[in-house]
Amino acid sequence: MNILAIETATEACSVALIHGQDIIARSEIAPRRHTELVLPMADALLAEAGIGRHALDAIAVGRGPGAFTGVRLGVSLAQGMALALDLPVITISSLAALALEAPEDEGAAILAVIDARMGEIYAACYRRDDNGGLIALDDDRVCTPESLQLPDAPTWQVVGTGWATYSTLLSERFTGVLRSADGARYPQAAHVAELAMQEFNAGRIHAPELALPVYLRDKVALTLVEQGRA
Incomplete structure (x- = not known):
């Protein structure tokens, strides 16, 4: 089984790959750099495992909650890769991944x-x-x-x-x-991958368009009045 997992809901940007019985991962605390890091991390893991993207069985992603832009990035990347490769997506709570820390x-x-x-x-x-x-x-x-x-x-x-x-x-x-x-722990893609493998084995997978982010709230910033700056 080959599952690629992405977790970008917090300051930590991480990608993991289940390859057979092994899990390999890359992770970096890199606020505002997720966009430039996540795909190179994924390519590096696939190269290390000696497989191409077409050998993947599923894409897993931390669906949030977390930073709005980070959650949106991770889910969008997972959907895009899954659509291109005709793969299912497995969404995992970022809080569940964090709990395994x-x-x-x-x-x-x-x-x-x-x-x-x-x-x-x-x-x-x-x-x-x-x-x-x-x-x-x-x-x-x-x-x-x-x-x-x-x-x-x-x-x-x-x-x-x-x-x-x-x-x-x-x-x-x-x-x-x-x-x-x-207090220094973040959700990690390695744990997203572990939980996703269980979901995959249980048949709990999604078509890419049904893989949805979880934000929990719509408001992502305080107004100037609420900040006491107006």
């Missing part, structure tokens, strides 16, 4: 949280299953850190830039023990 800790709930700017966060909660995947404990959502509602769990892990920005507010939301927290 947490250390393996049996039984702990995982809060994946991305700084959404404008005083808000993108968040979702998961628990690892027995097959290397995730069980969703709630839905992807956008909210303020102080209004975040978490499911009951005895132990927690947190990953994502939302923790780096709002750790004080978020730490007040837990009822269980916080085992680990890392």
